[in-house]
Amino acid sequence: MNKLAVVALGGNALQRDNQRGTIEEQEKNTFKTLENLVFLLKDNYNLVITHGNGPQVGDLLQRNDAGEQMYGIPQMPLDVCVAGTQGEIGYMIERILRNALNKHGIHKNVISLITQVVVDRKGKAFSNPVKRIGRSYSPEMAAKLQQEKGWAFKEEVKSGGGLRRVVASPQPMEVLNNSVIRRLVEEGNIVLATGGGGIPVYIDAKGNYRPVEAVIDKDMASSLLAVNIKADEFYILTDVPYVYLNYKKPDQRIAEFITRDEARNYLKMGMFGEGTMAPKMEAALYFIENGGSKSVITEATKLENKKFGSCITMH
């Protein structure tokens, strides 16, 4: 029986920080990244692909802001913007993956689903939202938006300063349609799902799905999906080939094999960057602590030779 792998593509698999984000750049990056997945397909893996949307949703939020200012077009809430980026990016990945498969003579359906993810609306993420989104505002403008739209703001910690809108980054609870995704992928179809961490919704007292303006960590949503569909392996593709210990310090070293206990220990020691490797490691651990056999954190280009990349397992 084929193994089932969930592969999470980092935002930079599609759009690089040092690029403007034109469609030509995105398509070129995407083809390069996706060609590496062919190694898994040739190894008879069944694949679910998920992806980030950081740069794209940032651009879309700014377009919404500009459209309202210049033409009076109402802004869409964040959940709708995430959905929009699932459409854009899902289309791009599906089309380009079809071409990568064509180049390598592989015949498979590629199916892109718009995916909602139920979040924990009562969780502590909502009492102190910290995820910065959209552009940076002056204190006056932020005060106005706070009043008009009920947005919350925090100071921008990086370059530029000013105030940025903050939203919750809640815990994902369930990927909707996960049973459909599982069946489609077990039949050999490649499924794209949970783009940008999924569109956040919650279930109200009457059992209805309600929208919520939040951002779900895409690695955590992907890990949950991998658990939901009982995947065998979970790959987080990012911009470094390995997990490093003492990253960027004189005694930096590669961690090629990491057990659950070691990883928990490293996390407690603050070994991994807060907004970078730490959440990836948490997502990798969530998978193996909930029935997955191994998580891999690596660069897309390392898939060719399975000796490379960092492998996180229970023992």
Add this chain to the structure above:
Amino acid sequence: MNKLAVVALGGNALQRDNQRGTIEEQEKNTFKTLENLVFLLKDNYNLVITHGNGPQVGDLLQRNDAGEQMYGIPQMPLDVCVAGTQGEIGYMIERILRNALNKHGIHKNVISLITQVVVDRKGKAFSNPVKRIGRSYSPEMAAKLQQEKGWAFKEEVKSGGGLRRVVASPQPMEVLNNSVIRRLVEEGNIVLATGGGGIPVYIDAKGNYRPVEAVIDKDMASSLLAVNIKADEFYILTDVPYVYLNYKKPDQRIAEFITRDEARNYLKMGMFGEGTMAPKMEAALYFIENGGSKSVITEATKLENKKFGSCITMH
């Protein structure tokens, strides 16, 4: 065995011309429209739902324009914008349909696919593009955009004047993943697909899928999908309850049952509005001329009582 119906929702099922297009307005319109589909479900139909995107893609094009002007964010090409609206609208329909089903105690999966549609790249639609999109420009600005981006322009015929970008509205040839859609819907799942007429692509000499900036008529794409998946019935939901003969003339009358020959004759006489009822009738005819048993053109609210609406059949 359950009947299979494809239901195409008009743009105004979601966003009305006399509204600003806020998310609250769109969600309310959508719930009302979708509740009418419950009558088909209670009648044991399997359903594929498609939808337009006119107002939404118009807004998105303007946001793209404003984002470039205000913040220098590169504009996305039209195919990517269509994909973005599939994400936005597909999410909204899926979430709200789940709630409408919940209200009526119906348990079904609702699955939204991002859908590409292969178009006839060599067809005559590309030699004289006529579909107006986006905002209207001054002659100077249009000349600049023509040079910079290669856009084609025509005069705006409606209110406001100026020049508007024109793109081709090509014939759809194949809805990608139609076999997957057919199987999912035959199993009782509700599938949303081919939003906004589908994302237009063409197949190049090497068999690769290439993007193309065009707009596919959503009724024609929906009709093609209905043929591709061998649907029994095809519903076009619009803003009038019937097809009318001599529409808005003193001798206007309802056409409740129309045969293929009658419809072809009326089309030849110019009985139906060029940008409005004529393409809907062409889409309805395409379905019944390619194996479908009946097409219906009506308003969503008329689904409750199947006596209403205009029914187009072969004989």
